[in-house]
Amino acid sequence: MSHPLKTFHPPVRVLMGPGPSDVSARVLLAQARPTIGHLDPAFQDLMEEVKGGLARLFHAPEHACVPLPGPGTCAMEAGIMNMLEPGDVAVVAVNGVFGGRMADMAERAGAEVVRVEQAWGQPVDPEKVEAALWARGAKVLAFVHAETSTGVMSDPGPLCALAREHGAMTIVDCVTSLGGIPVNAAEWRADVIYAGTQKCLSAPPGLAPFAISPRALEAVLARKTKPRTWLYDLRLLMSYWGEGKGGRAYHHTAPVNAVYGLHEAMVAYFEEGEAAAFARHQKTHEQLASGLAALGLDFHVAREHRLPQLNTVIVPEGIDEAKVRGHLLEHFSLEIGAGLGPLKGKVWRIGLMGGSASERHVMICLAALGDALASQGSNVSVRDALKAASR
Numbered sequence: 001m002s003h004p005l006k007t008f009h010p011p012v013r014v015l016m017g018p019g020p021s022d023v024s025a026r027v028l029l030a031q032a033r034p035t036i037g038h039l040d041p042a043f044q045d046l047m048e049e050v051k052g053g054l055a056r057l058f059h060a061p062e063h064a065c066v067p068l069p070g071p072g073t074c075a076m077e078a079g080i081m082n083m084l085e086p087g088d089v090a091v092v093a094v095n096g097v098f099g100g101r102m103a104d105m106a107e108r109a110g111a112e113v114v115r116v117e118q119a120w121g122q123p124v125d126p127e128k129v130e131a132a133l134w135a136r137g138a139k140v141l142a143f144v145h146a147e148t149s150t151g152v153m154s155d156p157g158p159l160c161a162l163a164r165e166h167g168a169m170t171i172v173d174c175v176t177s178l179g180g181i182p183v184n185a186a187e188w189r190a191d192v193i194y195a196g197t198q199k200c201l202s203a204p205p206g207l208a209p210f211a212i213s214p215r216a217l218e219a220v221l222a223r224k225t226k227p228r229t230w231l232y233d234l235r236l237l238m239s240y241w242g243e244g245k246g247g248r249a250y251h252h253t254a255p256v257n258a259v260y261g262l263h264e265a266m267v268a269y270f271e272e273g274e275a276a277a278f279a280r281h282q283k284t285h286e287q288l289a290s291g292l293a294a295l296g297l298d299f300h301v302a303r304e305h306r307l308p309q310l311n312t313v314i315v316p317e318g319i320d321e322a323k324v325r326g327h328l329l330e331h332f333s334l335e336i337g338a339g340l341g342p343l344k345g346k347v348w349r350i351g352l353m354g355g356s357a358s359e360r361h362v363m364i365c366l367a368a369l370g371d372a373l374a375s376q377g378s379n380v381s382v383r384d385a386l387k388a389a390s391r
């Protein structure tokens with residue numbers, strides 16, 4: 001049997017899962033502009049703008065900032081593989097999927113990993129982290145700012161301060177936080193900090209903003225062994241990005257058009273303004289929360305630790321959660337996320353990230369959820385939910 005290839009026309013979706021978020025036409029159009037060579041002087045100028053834009057986004061004027069080729073996970077891997085050598089001790093806070101992924105990577109780097117476990121739905125506890133740092137001269141403390149698997153925010157400032165007190169450097173995962181809530185590498189004095197494009201920046205997936213402090217880069221340059229990655233070896237990468245001496249050298253071919261997309265997403269972001277973007281995420285979160293309450297739905301996370309851009313909602317008793325997601329996709333072309341790990345089948349994850357953090361998205365989501373619940377026999381009023389959200 002033959003499988004003829006034909007042009008793919010994706011369905012038009014409303015993306016309210018844990019990423020990707022809705023991408024604007026201006027960013028999609030930017031990505032459709034002509035491909036040029038990655039060593040073309042015009043592209044190198046663009047690279048410089050992108051590096052400057054990332055430094056502004058991360059609030060990292062002293063850090064070396066680059067967009068790595070790959071998804072958010074590649075920046076995590078770059079951070080872990082470069083900062084850790086076999087035999088190093090790493091303290092990794094694990095309060096969800098992504099902390100667990102960092103710990104797994106640190107083991108693969110050959111490090112001795114001390115996991116600081118936390119219940120899924122709780123923020124990282126600085127006291128537990130401090131106890132782990134005391135116990136073992138750690139080289140690195142790694143943790144997640146915005147844990148997308150649970151919808152919890154941890155406070156990076158105190159955690160980075162603790163690490164410094166104990167002589168450790170920090171790796172902070174800001175994949176879901178960057179663009180949605182304040183991220184400030186300089187204020188936190190974070191060493192390695194990274195993100196993704198497809199969450200609150202609303203560019204297509206495929207690039208990972210990455211920043212490293214001067215002292216961390218120095219430590220990477222002073223390694224005794226080569227990092228267990230070639231593509232993400234920062235010593236090679238930094239010369240490609242023009243951060244080393246001797247100008248740009250070929251290392252890999254940058255995903256040129258993806259860089260156009262990230263660049264345009266940053267242009268749009270700075271046009272709106274950071275404060276306005278944060279306020280929009282917060283406001284739409286509150287609208288969604290009011291509407292969900294009117295539908296009788298509860299959050300998994302205590303109010304003070306909730307991420308506005310990732311809402312973890314408890315599946316009510318007697319409701320088939322997968323069927324609800326299927327209903328949303330089939331009748332509203334709306335995507336929300338399922339629970340992961342211990343939260344599988346127990347929660348939905350509703351993203352209000354970047355371009356998906358709008359009142360229109362909140363209303364569509366509430367209408368669709370209400371309809372899906374009603375179709376399973378729940379006695380809910382969509383009108384009440386919409387009224388609550390617009391109040």
Ligand SMILES: *Cc1c(COP(=O)(O)O)cnc(C)c1O
Pocket residue numbers: 019071072073074076098144146147148149173174175176196205
């Ligand atoms: C999405 C995410 C990642 C991984 O990003 P990918 O682009 O899926 O590789 C890492 N950490 C957190 C907190 C995330 O939300």
